[in-house]
Structures are given as structure tokens and as C-alpha cells.
Amino acid sequence: xxxxxxxxxxxxxxxxxxxxxxxxxxxxxxxxxxxxxxxxxxxxxxxxxxxxxxxxxxxxxxxxxxxxxxxxxxxxxxxxxxxxxxxxxxxxxxxxxxxxxxxxxxxxxxxxxxxxxxxxxxxxxxxxxxxxxxxxxxxxxxxxxxxxxxxxxxxxxxxxxxxxxxxxxxxxxxxxxxxxxxxxxxxxxxxxxxxxxxxxxxxxxxxxxxxxxxxxxxxxxxxxxxxxxxxxxxxxxxxxxxxxxxxxxxxxxxxxxxxxxxxxxxxxxxxxxxxxxxxxxxx
Numbered sequence: 001x002x003x004x005x006x007x008x009x010x011x012x013x014x015x016x017x018x019x020x021x022x023x024x025x026x027x028x029x030x031x032x033x034x035x036x037x038x039x040x041x042x043x044x045x046x047x048x049x050x051x052x053x054x055x056x057x058x059x060x061x062x063x064x065x066x067x068x069x070x071x072x073x074x075x076x077x078x079x080x081x082x083x084x085x086x087x088x089x090x091x092x093x094x095x096x097x098x099x100x101x102x103x104x105x106x107x108x109x110x111x112x113x114x115x116x117x118x119x120x121x122x123x124x125x126x127x128x129x130x131x132x133x134x135x136x137x138x139x140x141x142x143x144x145x146x147x148x149x150x151x152x153x154x155x156x157x158x159x160x161x162x163x164x165x166x167x168x169x170x171x172x173x174x175x176x177x178x179x180x181x182x183x184x185x186x187x188x189x190x191x192x193x194x195x196x197x198x199x200x201x202x203x204x205x206x207x208x209x210x211x212x213x214x215x216x217x218x219x220x221x222x223x224x225x226x227x228x229x230x231x232x233x234x235x236x237x238x239x240x241x242x243x244x245x246x247x248x249x250x251x252x253x254x255x256x257x258x259x260x261x262x263x264x265x266x267x268x269x270x271x272x273x274x275x276x277x278x279x280x281x282x283x
Contacts (some may be wrong), residue, residue, distance in 0.1 A: 064252065066250065066251065069090065070245040071089045071246065075244075086140070088105055090104075093263065096117070099115040103144065105140075107270070109128075110267075113148050141235075141239060160185070165189075169190045170190060184199065184201070197216040197217070213234065215234045217229060219231035
């Protein structure tokens with residue numbers, strides 16, 4: 001039985017399909033029969049791949065369609081200030097061509113995001129708050145493109161010395177955005193090809209330069225045949241954000257199995273959820 005594994009970074013995930021092989025029996029041959037065998041290509045280990053080969057593997061599109069939905073709480077602490085918290089809800093649909101996601105933050109900020117797997121890959125943000133400097137999401141140190149792993153598709157600068165995150169061996173890459181003030185260093189699991197940690201910089205960083213923002217995987221929980229992120233941690237010079245997803249769901253999409261009707265919410269449905277929440281809190 002095939003097991004489908006989904007690891008989700010906020011509303012972004014990678015669908016990993018296991019490889020299966022079977023030994024083929026050969027026909028018996030007489031001494032006069034010439035027997036030929038296909039030469040199996042040598043399979044490189046992930047640690048042996050070139051930088052370009054490894055990034056291609058990391059950026060690959062999912063083989064099939066699937067969905068994920070998570071809800072939880074974001075808590076933000078800043079030096080000298082009282083901790084604040086808000087709700088976060090993410091719905092995401094994966095196809096072999098693109099990822100479509102909806103993020104609802106604090107029950108009122110709606111972001112509609114997309115990530116294509118074209119060449120070159122394209123990140124789109126169809127809907128968001130008009131002034132990101134005043135957004136609640138930005139206050140927590142979260143960029144919308146983080147949620148579709150947009151940083152993975154930036155321009156390759158260099159591969160750096162291998163490292164580890166917790167117990168996971170990682171290959172470390174420096175990638176560049178569109179601006180000369182936009183660089184990210186990413187720790188990617190060598191075995192699982194998934195980003196576990198990221199550091200952002202406003203200039204081409206040296207080894208000892210401190211990042212302006214950090215993000216790392218805090219925890220993973222299994223839901224049926226899927227592994228979903230249960231905790232995400234973000235850090236800045238004087239602040240810390242913790243995102244906990246208490247509710248997590250995921251599934252495959254086929255002709256028989258459709259995505260849930262409430263994967264993406266309309267404005268009316270978002271308003272109704274907020275109204276119900278206020279009624280519950282007033283009791």
C-alpha cells in the first residue's frame with residue numbers, strides 16, 4: 001500500500017511519494033542464447049547531488065492533488081511589551097502545476113496566495129491588506145510568501161558548509177530575492193528535502209552576520225497518512241512569535257474524494273465565523 005506523506009510549512013507543503021521496486025525474474029536460457037540485462041542507472045545519494053540537482057529535487061511539483069487545512073493561534077512577544085495573540089487559519093490546495101492558499105489572520109486579514117511550478121517559478125499574491133506596514137500579520141513578523149515557501153524559489157547564490165538542525169543533517173543554501181537587500185539562508189534536510197530553518201538578511205551575508213528575521217520548524221504531528229506542522233517559530237532582534245496549529249486536516253483529491261467545501265472561505269463566511277466567535281466569548 002502506498003503511503004502518502006505531507007509536510008506542511010504553514011500553508012505550504014511537500015508531498016513525498018515513496019518509491020517501490022520489485023525484482024524481475026529472468027527467463028532460463030540455453031548456452032546458445034545470448035542474455036542481455038538492462039544496466040541500472042547509478043542513483044546518487046542526496047548528499048552527493050550537485051547544488052542545482054538538489055534544489056531541483058526540493059522544488060519539484062507534487063505528483064498528485066491534495067489539500068490541507070489548519071487552524072490555531074499565533075502568540076507574539078516583544079521586549080518590554082505584553083504578549084499578544086491572534087487566530088490563524090490556513091487552507092491550501094496542491095496540484096502538479098501550482099499551489100493555491102488562503103490565509104486568514106486575526107479573523108479579518110485575508111491573503112490569497114499562489115505559487116506556480118513553472119520555469120521560472122512565480123509567486124502571486126492576489127489579495128492582501130493594502131498597507132502591509134499596518135497589517136497585523138506583519139506585526140507578528142510573518143511574510144505572506146513564507147506560507148508558500150516562496151523563499152525556496154529565489155535565485156541561487158551559493159551552497160555553504162553543511163550543518164545540522166536538531167538531529168537532522170542539512171545542506172545550507174544562500175538565495176537572493178529581487179532586491180539587493182533581500183537574501184535568505186536556508187537549512188534543508190538532506191534526507192527529506194524539506195526546509196527546516198531560514199534566516200533573512202538585508203545584504204549579502206558573511207558567516208557571522210546576524211539575521212534580521214529567523215524561522216524554524218517547531219513540531220510535526222501525524223494526521224492519518226499525513227505529517228503536518230504543528231508549531232512554527234519566528235524570531236527577530238527583540239521579538240519572538242510562536243504559531244501553534246491545534247486543528248489539522250489533510251487529504252488526497254480524486255474523482256471520488258473532493259476537497260472540503262470550507263477549504264477556502266468567502267467574505268460572508270469569514271464574517272460569520274467572527275460573529276460566532278464574539279458570541280462565544282461574551283458567554
